Amino acid sequence: xxxxxxxxxxxxxxxxxSVSPERLRLTPEAIERRIGxxxxxxxxxxxxxxxxxxxxxxxxxxxxxxxxxxxxxxxAFHPDRIVCGKVIFxxxxxxxxxxxxxxxxxxxxxxxxPDLSERGRVLISEGRELAGYVLDTIASECVEQCLEHLESExxxxxxxxGWRLSNRYSPGYCxxxxxxxxxxxxxxxxxxCGITVRSSGLMVPLKSASALVGLGENAERKDYECSLxxxxxxxxxxxx
Amino acid sequence: MKETSSILQSIAQCIERGKVNRASPYPPDLRDRDxxxxxxxxxxxxxxxxxxxxxxxxxxxxxVVGEEFRxxxxxxxxxLMAAKAMTAGxxxxxxxxxxxxxxxxxxxxxxxxxxxxxxxxKRLVGMMVEGAGWEVIDLGTDVxxxxxxxxxxxxxxxxxxxxxxxxxxxxxxxxxxxxxxxxHPETKIIIGGAPVTVAFAHEIGADAYAPDPPGAxxxxxxxxxxx
Ligand code: B1M
Numbered sequence: 001x002x003x004x005x006x007x008x009x010x011x012x013x014x015x016x017x018s019v020s021p022e023r024l025r026l027t028p029e030a031i032e033r034r035i036g037x038x039x040x041x042x043x044x045x046x047x048x049x050x051x052x053x054x055x056x057x058x059x060x061x062x063x064x065x066x067x068x069x070x071x072x073x074x075x076a077f078h079p080d081r082i083v084c085g086k087v088i089f090x091x092x093x094x095x096x097x098x099x100x101x102x103x104x105x106x107x108x109x110x111x112x113x114p115d116l117s118e119r120g121r122v123l124i125s126e127g128r129e130l131a132g133y134v135l136d137t138i139a140s141e142c143v144e145q146c147l148e149h150l151e152s153e154x155x156x157x158x159x160x161x162g163w164r165l166s167n168r169y170s171p172g173y174c175x176x177x178x179x180x181x182x183x184x185x186x187x188x189x190x191x192x193c194g195i196t197v198r199s200s201g202l203m204v205p206l207k208s209a210s211a212l213v214g215l216g217e218n219a220e221r222k223d224y225e226c227s228l229x230x231x232x233x234x235x236x237x238x239x240x
Numbered sequence: 241m242k243e244t245s246s247i248l249q250s251i252a253q254c255i256e257r258g259k260v261n262r263a264s265p266y267p268p269d270l271r272d273r274d275x276x277x278x279x280x281x282x283x284x285x286x287x288x289x290x291x292x293x294x295x296x297x298x299x300x301x302x303x304v305v306g307e308e309f310r311x312x313x314x315x316x317x318x319x320l321m322a323a324k325a326m327t328a329g330x331x332x333x334x335x336x337x338x339x340x341x342x343x344x345x346x347x348x349x350x351x352x353x354x355x356x357x358x359x360x361x362k363r364l365v366g367m368m369v370e371g372a373g374w375e376v377i378d379l380g381t382d383v384x385x386x387x388x389x390x391x392x393x394x395x396x397x398x399x400x401x402x403x404x405x406x407x408x409x410x411x412x413x414x415x416x417x418x419x420x421x422x423x424h425p426e427t428k429i430i431i432g433g434a435p436v437t438v439a440f441a442h443e444i445g446a447d448a449y450a451p452d453p454p455g456a457x458x459x460x461x462x463x464x465x466x467x
Binding site: 043044121129200201206 | 316358
């Protein structure tokens with residue numbers, strides 16, 4: 001990715017990656033945390049199921065993820081919305097504040113594909129509910145890790161331009177209505193990373209995620225993001 | 241009498257701890273002991289009333305599981321193990337339901353609404369509702385309003401449970417509730433899922449909202465008390 005940021009809509013502003021399972025290096029501890037065990041360790045049988053299903057995960061096909069960069073000429077930031085040509089994201093003020101100082105935008109999408117979920121479903125229907133649930137949880141963690149991976153690719157691709165990255169924001173979080181998912185994907189080519197969006201806004205495969213990241217010399221990553229948010233009832237609120 | 245209460249207590253403990261049968265190595269401290277499978281069989285052989293086995297054994301254990309899950313002292317895997325133990329015990333009671341020697345508290349028709357494919361949370365609700373002595377008819381995910389209506393037509397005594405995980409798909413609950421209430425105004429409907437709120441339940445005319453599976457059980461049990 002060597003093109004100058006003043007570029008407009010070139011092939012080099014869109015990148016797709018194929019990420020192998022070993023690259024993501026999911027650990028049993030991360031899966032335990034995602035299930036909810038926090039600092040205490042999971043019961044032995046859960047631990048065993050996690051290890052068994054991580055081996056299944058390791059043999060999975062690579063996962064697809066990618067981003068598109070909208071350069072400063074293509075995007076205008078406002079306190080509660082982002083204007084990308086004809087597309088306006090009504091992100092709300094929390095995200096607006098988080099993107100303060102940004103001049104460009106990256107749209108990120110990642111998918112664990114349909115296979116892991118399907119295998120999980122089959123395991124559940126065969127009476128192996130625990131293994132199936134664990135595999136489903138691994139697929140969720142995989143999507144999160146793909147987004148992390150994309151962020152590091154994005155940082156590497158834009159560092160030479162002196163750009164930094166903001167926090168990552170997803171439709172459906174921080175007051176940004178998930179209904180805008182369709183708009184989000186209208187800025188990416190059809191079937192981007194194998195993802196399609198239903199009229200309900202649901203991405204298929206289910207284990208998929210989308211997010212944006214602000215870019216620019218003055219972009220800022222904030223540590224305690226939840227404290228910025230006024231949604232006291234948010235289930236993932238973490239004021240730590 | 242003493243033997244009855246001790247075996248019922250052991251059954252409850254097997255559910256609580258997820259001890260399915262003797263062969264199951266989990267939990268390690270109950271290794272090589274009988275599980276829900278063997279104990280329920282033995283209770284029947286001892287002539288204990290099947291309804292009592294269900295209420296004071298299996299359901300008592302599952303109630304504790306619900307409380308522990310709500311308090312975040314246990315997580316989904318433990319609930320799944322408990323449900324598995326419950327199923328193993330219920331297998332032996334099945335013939336008694338057929339002959340009405342044991343009865344369910346009621347019927348719940350459960351499904352994830354149209355447009356939404358989330359399954360696991362809804363399944364957990366189904367498991368705990370079953371563990372509370374209800375029959376559950378799980379219609380699956382992406383269920384159209386007319387399919388809920390048709391299911392109620394087949395079992396008009398049912399309570400309906402709707403699940404959705406996104407604010408967008410949650411909107412399809414509105415249509416489902418409207419269609420159900422139009423066709424069967426007396427049918428009680430409970431809704432749940434991460435973005436759903438009690439205010440939304442009121443807004444769309446659902447009878448209740450539950451934040452978690454034990455909440456759904458509480459509501460269902462309250463409808464029985466009402467009848
Ligand atoms: C009938 O009565 C009842 C009573 C209780 C009922 C009930 C019915 N139905 C459910 N319940 C309740 O009891 C169950 C058992 O406790 C619970 O059911 P659950 O299904 O929640 O329980 C599961 C066993 C565990 N729960 C889960 O697995 C969901 C956990 C959270 C953190 C979550 C996860 C893990 C994921 N996600 Co996403 N995700 C969230 C979730 C936040 C949360 N804490 O709930 C939620 C659901 N996600 C959300 C969003 C926005 C999204 N997610 C997305 C993606 C993902 C992952 C892929 C990364 C991952 C897996 C998704 C999956 N479910 O397979 C995207 C959508 C995916 C898609 N395909 O379209 C995306 C749109 C984000 C994006 N832009 O990429 C939010 C929805 C809010 C909204 N505004 O709509 C969300 C609430 C997080 C938040 N913001 O707080 C309760 O809801």
